[in-house]
Amino acid sequence: MTSFKPWLFAVAFSVWAAPAFAALNVFATVPEWGALIEELGGDKVKVYTATNALQDPHHVEAKPSLIARARAADLVVATGAELEIGWLPLVTQQAGNPKVQAGKPGYFEAAPLVTMTEKPTRLDRAEGDVHPLGNPHIQTDPRNIARVAGPLSARLAELDAPNAAYYQARYKAFAERWSAAIGRWEREAAPLKGVAVLVQHKGFPYLLDWLGMKEIAALEPKPSVEPTIAHLSEVLDTVQHQPVKMVIRAAYQSDRASQWIAERAKINVVALPFTVGGDDAAKDLFSLFDDTIQRLLKGAQ
């Protein structure tokens, strides 16, 4: 029996220790970056996604579960541009993990890598929930995902140098598939060019810009201020002069305002997944855009 024990311990130890050494722990603030890390990191990363598609990524609390996960993270991947300002700084400070503090290699922001739109000319909370650096919902344009993928892959390689070649190969494969997919989506979405829409929240400027669609008005009177009847009536007035095909809302938003306007303006309501997991079809980044395009095409009919 005594000679048997060290062997048993060795097995037990390797079982216990193996997952800890095998993977880079990545804390993604929103599902799109979690999905991108999975594409780029394969089985060399272990991804924890802090929010789901049915949550407004702005209105999240620094929950105990998030602090515990940030404590163990090697890399935090965030959108930035103040999307997570209400909770991420508190989570990283309380986690006691110096690796993932802002400015360290273990902290990555996506927004600085893309061209931001809707930068407010007037910074004033009277204008609603405005973001000084521009609209942070950058993931709705797949070209932005491509812009983030390269530097993110480089960051993985920097943090986990022994696997750099693996990350590079995965990135190359992803970039090719992604580029082909963008071409396909653009062909499929050709009929959407010039289509006028309403949006519930100003969450889609990048998507509409990519597909050449036109945002006529938003149902929220100011960003993140719930639609009021007075404002909806104004929007209804606008729609009488400028016909629109549909009203777009994100999966996490209440459907009341969209339904209200859709019934009166006789237009379609299109609930877009907005990010990975926003509906049953949007299982990963590819199916997210497959589903988004299909829903928009259906809404435009």
Added chain:
Amino acid sequence: MACPFRVARALVVALALLLSSPLYAASDAEVAEIREQLRQLRESYEARLQALEQRLKDAEASKTREAAAAPVPAPVPVATASPGSSPASGIAAFNPAISAVLQGRYANLSQDPEKFAISGFAPGGEIGPGRRGLSLGESELAISANVDHLFAGNLIVSLTPENTVSVEEAYGVYTAAPYGLVPKFGRFFSGLGYMNEQHQHAWDFIDAPLAYQAFLGGQYGNDGLQVKWIAPTEQFLEFGAEVGNGDSFPGSERNKNGVGSGVIYAHAGGDIGASHSWRAGLSYLETRARDRDYSQVDLAGNNAQVGFNGTSHIAIADFVWKYAPNGNAQNTNFKLQGEYFWRRESGDLTYDVDGALGLTNTSAYTSRQSGWYLQGVYQFMPYWRVGARYDRLDPGHVDYGANAAYLDSPAFHPERYTLMVDYTPSEFSRIRLQYGQSKTLAGVTDNQLFLQYILTLGAHGAHKF
């Protein structure tokens, strides 16, 4: 309006040239050499520019061919644009985050707030329902920033309606500590219990639970050092230890070297599915008091001064559970929280009455008391919440020793019922209406009605759990 600047810039350049020209007493040979170097530079840059332009043209052509905007796969260890917000510039770039909280209220109290007391409990700190009528609440000014690569700092100053200023919190955090340690030092609200670390404007009711008022004088803050440790597990486990000067209630200033108070606590928390999250904890505080005075009515009906010298031990069990459908708290959500306090005090008590006899007597004193509250807050539609709270204190067992001849052991159970409704049109403003029925003295009911506003301006606050 750019013209004046352009003129100014031209002047500066001209001035610089004028000033620098005498220094350049260069020979003809040198001038020729510089000309030659310039020419070579120009040629080499022109060639490189042309090459780049050609590459750009090619890239654009291939892009239109593919009708896709996929980038060329980047070579891997590439220096990426530094993540983080685009760097601000100018003299204000290093200004810390500043925010202010403005509060005001109207209070309608059926009992005189000057006579507020909690029967059977020695009060201290800022307690009671506050003044009647219209008044300004506490205004708060908060300044925070990273100090450098090692420290972050936070200053929270409270401006009272009586025009006094107090430093609520002023602490540094060492941000570079390894192994999940978070050291904090200075003046701060202790991490014990659940509500203690929250500032008053973040509470769900206008006032603190009776247990906080009776046992901690409203809120427990201290000057000292705190170290928290977060366990490296998926399950949230946090352990904290604090040492302080022990000046604040239930302790008191004792003019001593060394440590005056100590706190230890453990918190666990996590999620259950996407919709539920929770946190629970146990805390323990030990502190000492010297001549902690308060007035109490004695058996003869005289108003006596009593002074406590001794040790105070407090244990707290706390929990909070939050529910939001799919984790989306925007439309509806529910929060249930409760805390249970035990306190044991032992030492001696001095009884002093200015009656006909002018009597003073000191004898041994021990007490075992407890209290708790439970509150629920429900957001039933965007912006609107309702809440209910129940408070109860148990006078427990008090042994006055020889002073039992003058003082009666308390038997009354103070309690309070509170209801509130609040309207939160944005993250930065809240208006609240609160009604409470408070029975902190035997046979006396205080009907309390409050209308309160809370406005937050400046830097975006943190969404604390």
